[in-house]
Amino acid sequence: MRVPAERGDLLGSSDAALHHASTNVPTAGELTPVDEALDEMRGQRFDSAAAVAVLDGRHLVGVATIEQLLSAPAGACLRDVMDASPPVVAPDTDREHAAWQAVQRGEPGLAVVDDDGRFRGLISPQQLLTVLLQEHDEDLARLGGFLSDVEHARSTSVESIKRRLWHRLPWLLIGLLGAMVSAVLMTAFEAQLSADLAVAYFVPGIVYLADAVGTQTETLAIRGLSVGVGIRRITGREALTGLSMGVLLGAVMWPLVAVMTGNVALALAVSVAILGASTVATVVALCLPWLLHRLGKDPAFGSGPLATVVQDLLSILLYFAAVSVFLG
Structure with a gap:
């Protein structure tokens, strides 16, 4: 199993899917035995270990969740348990669209691949939850006007007289x-x-x-x-x-x-x-x-x-x- 140690490259915009993806996740080849994959994950620190990205060189061929690995029969390899058609998004996909796609498919993460099918990172469940919460806050803020976030809206409503006059x-x-x-x-x-x-x-x-x-x-x-x-x-x-x-x-x-x-x-x-x-x-x-x-x-x-x-x-x-x- 190959374990990259650094976070993947990021696009300039924080609204892009790649900005929320990490390459510091478990990866392995499709013929890797499940037991070997689990053994190599022990003692390693990942941004997320909810799923293993199954690669052929640099190209994504599937995703295997930790639940699939733990429930695999003896002697199985990753190709036997992985999802060969996982939901994927392009690096410049809007983050909200990416999060909702993962939710609709019931996936614990979402793979980011480029136009050539090369693996660019995995968006973890924690990142997906963060994106959905931020988008929810922005939607609520828009309902009250143009404020950038809900916290700003709250602070504006309860601010001191001095701050009210200043604004x-x-x-x-x-x-x-x-x-x-x-x-x-x-x-x-x-x-x-x-x-x-x-x-x-x-x-x-x-x-x-x-x-x-x-x-x-x-x-x-x-x-x-x-x-x-x-x-x-x-x-x-x-x-x-x-x-x-x-x-x-x-x-x-x-x-x-x-x-x-x-x-x-x-x-x-x-x-x-x-x-x-x-x-x-x-x-x-x-x-x-x-x-x-x-x-x-x-x-x-x-x-x-x-x-x-x-x-x-x-x-x-x-x-x-x-x-x-x-x-x-």
Whole structure:
């Protein structure tokens, strides 16, 4: 029996099956007597001795569990007791898929082989259990938002007031800065406001509708992530939904504003602004949580305030741009 002493090569990603596989496991040829295999295992230290990898040179030809070895009749060799068609995975197989494959087959371990059938290591039962526990934690974390793990979610929920302020206050300060920028924007369009005071009436409504559309999109995105649906899969349809919502809301607002103010041009500006704001708010609500997550920030605190600031500023800009075009 050959007993490698070192752990197998690892792929760069911890999500790959090879990252969890070890070559420090019992190995032997298929014609090795079972008694001899057991004798050679005594006194050796393995990462796992739950199964013996049966090799022909460097190629895997079967796997024999310790239970099969102990129950083998006298004089049997490994070829007589091994599973000649064990479940195997490629080195770059996702770790969760690998773990579930082992569970479905009821195997105590899972062999990793490359495209040429060469043995790259065995994933032990302990590693399989660790993978399933980590994936379970990640799934629970996604149900609560974008936190990286359940422990992080728990610590965030019970952290001190000082830590709560540290996590939240920076985003709210950004929101305060955005509010000041909004005030500056309003002063930049003072001429339009002075010419027709009714222009100011619809700023809160346009901002509110943009925030509401964006909040709906954020909620949908979080629900999708909690069940494994990525942002990219919903971006196209959600953006078209935001555009459609803008068209419908704008169509409803046009006659209402026209009747209320008696100004058809202002009604058209409001409708166009709502159309643009709804579309932009949807895109912002999709992009910001994804971006914060990729940057390693906690979107549970940052995406809402930051998205609100961006949506408000863009909505005001779109509205006054439309007013400038249609009202001169």
